[in-house]
Amino acid sequence: MTGSTPVLSLANIHKAFDGVIAIEDFSLDLYPGEIVALVGDNGAGKSTLIKMISGVYSPTSGTVRLEGDEVSFADASSARSRGIEVVYQDLALADQQPVYMNMFLGRELTKPPFGLLDKERMRQETQALVDELDVRIPSASSTIRDLSGGQRQGIAIARATHWASKLILLDEPTAALGVAETARVEELVARLRARNLAILIISHSLDQVFRLSDRICVLRRGQQIGIRKTVETNKNEIVSMITGVHAPA
Amino acid sequence: MTLAYQKLKSFDLQQGVIYIGFLAIFLFFALTLHDDGFLTSRNLTNIVLQTAPATIMAIGLVFALSAGEIDLSFGSVVAVSALSAAVVMQHFPMPVGILAGLGAGLAIGAFNGALVAYGRLPSFLVTLATMGLFAGIARTMTDLRSIPVLNENFTGLFGSGKLLSVPSLVIWTAIAVGIGHIVYRNTRLGAHVLAVGDNARAAQVSGIKVARVRLYVLTLCGGCAGLAGLLYAGRLQAAKYTLGESDLMTVIAAVIVGGTALNGGKGSVIGALLGSLLMGMLNNGLILMGLDVSDQMIVRGLIILLAVAVSLRDTSR
Numbered sequence: 321m322t323g324s325t326p327v328l329s330l331a332n333i334h335k336a337f338d339g340v341i342a343i344e345d346f347s348l349d350l351y352p353g354e355i356v357a358l359v360g361d362n363g364a365g366k367s368t369l370i371k372m373i374s375g376v377y378s379p380t381s382g383t384v385r386l387e388g389d390e391v392s393f394a395d396a397s398s399a400r401s402r403g404i405e406v407v408y409q410d411l412a413l414a415d416q417q418p419v420y421m422n423m424f425l426g427r428e429l430t431k432p433p434f435g436l437l438d439k440e441r442m443r444q445e446t447q448a449l450v451d452e453l454d455v456r457i458p459s460a461s462s463t464i465r466d467l468s469g470g471q472r473q474g475i476a477i478a479r480a481t482h483w484a485s486k487l488i489l490l491d492e493p494t495a496a497l498g499v500a501e502t503a504r505v506e507e508l509v510a511r512l513r514a515r516n517l518a519i520l521i522i523s524h525s526l527d528q529v530f531r532l533s534d535r536i537c538v539l540r541r542g543q544q545i546g547i548r549k550t551v552e553t554n555k556n557e558i559v560s561m562i563t564g565v566h567a568p569a
Numbered sequence: 570m571t572l573a574y575q576k577l578k579s580f581d582l583q584q585g586v587i588y589i590g591f592l593a594i595f596l597f598f599a600l601t602l603h604d605d606g607f608l609t610s611r612n613l614t615n616i617v618l619q620t621a622p623a624t625i626m627a628i629g630l631v632f633a634l635s636a637g638e639i640d641l642s643f644g645s646v647v648a649v650s651a652l653s654a655a656v657v658m659q660h661f662p663m664p665v666g667i668l669a670g671l672g673a674g675l676a677i678g679a680f681n682g683a684l685v686a687y688g689r690l691p692s693f694l695v696t697l698a699t700m701g702l703f704a705g706i707a708r709t710m711t712d713l714r715s716i717p718v719l720n721e722n723f724t725g726l727f728g729s730g731k732l733l734s735v736p737s738l739v740i741w742t743a744i745a746v747g748i749g750h751i752v753y754r755n756t757r758l759g760a761h762v763l764a765v766g767d768n769a770r771a772a773q774v775s776g777i778k779v780a781r782v783r784l785y786v787l788t789l790c791g792g793c794a795g796l797a798g799l800l801y802a803g804r805l806q807a808a809k810y811t812l813g814e815s816d817l818m819t820v821i822a823a824v825i826v827g828g829t830a831l832n833g834g835k836g837s838v839i840g841a842l843l844g845s846l847l848m849g850m851l852n853n854g855l856i857l858m859g860l861d862v863s864d865q866m867i868v869r870g871l872i873i874l875l876a877v878a879v880s881l882r883d884t885s886r
Contacts (some may be wrong), residue, residue: 396774396776397776410770411771413768413771414764414767414768414771415767415834416830417763417764417767421763425764425777426761427775427776428757428760435757439755
């Protein structure tokens, strides 16, 4: 990885809400094609960090660089236009609409001369994408609410993949899923590596973190405890970093 | 066979009930009222003419409900816009009157919409309040007096006129339904309306301007009610504060029976047209059957209740 420019580079990020410190001196470089897990207890600052990267909050101080350029996102739309996509915990899908309209939600394709929706092209592109990513749904025209939880998660991730050119943020992607569906979603996330996207994943499941990630970044009460390469650490170390309690040797 | 099964499975009762109900009631009246002239082309045309204002209001309401909002004020808007047009045309040429009528509707709609979108107030309460407010204003505008509309261009354009032997009210209905249907089904605005009503947060994080969509749909409701007011004034050759007073239930019933979800995210302009025609047909058939007004109200209420029950049955699964 040395030698390539980080997709996203966070340096000395501070965030305070009305003087209460939420994130203190956080630095992290994300490289294309790698999956970094962000772990920590509730209230450790994971969501705040995600919201700063996705443009919902702006840091109190510190710099955010996107492929080397310093950036400051005014809102989530501007982060999105720079190639950063978020898969929210609630998935942000419109349940009564077909899959293809969700895939293009807010970015619908139109055709000349009257600027009417190009439903056929949206449907085809959606079908091609879900086939390519092996998200198994009956069809691109299926209504979201007729799909299972795993299929919905697959759609949300496929949508992010379609639009992200640089980075995908995944917030607890399998929290609501069963075992088999979790495995399928993990396979899907792992396949995104090959698309040269950087992926930052929040997860409470350490098993999942160890299965998926290349590196693990630990937060505790707004402080960055450390970053470990997944192959060079173990659960005990990560747990003690999360909790601050050293496991008996 | 699998395709047929899939089609059967995807048949949506809520969307489909209108077609069945429409046919059933049509056949019922056609058979029972055959000798009373239900099937004559004059009677059938009459139904379309009478329902034209309600159909146009229904189109606006399809957009509002689909976006998760509601408009209860459109009946009062009808009166204000008809009176505005009539009063203005006493002193100014017809185009100014038309602008006054439509402008009044759009302005009230935008007022509702701004309170909902930017004042963050629930549309049910905002339009409940403005329904009363503008009903009152309609009464004071002319001290309860009826204003005659004598401009023949106006009454031709919005009432009794014909183009190539097609009545103007039919043309207005066709134009409104056509445009409404295309905007609803085939434009980004239509898609955004559905997205906002389906999941406002998802729409928001997808970059859709949720507040603007809410403003638009309520403004559209006002505009549709404004046009409906012009049609009433044209057909009756007069404007009065009572215009539109009794349309609230009819229009809401037409829209719901037509397959539009009360809680947003789903609807149909064509369904609303059929729903509106269904209400007109009921009205017409019950009169031909010789029911007196109180019996008509009871029967109509029961039929609407039944239709609404069927069309809303499966939304809460």
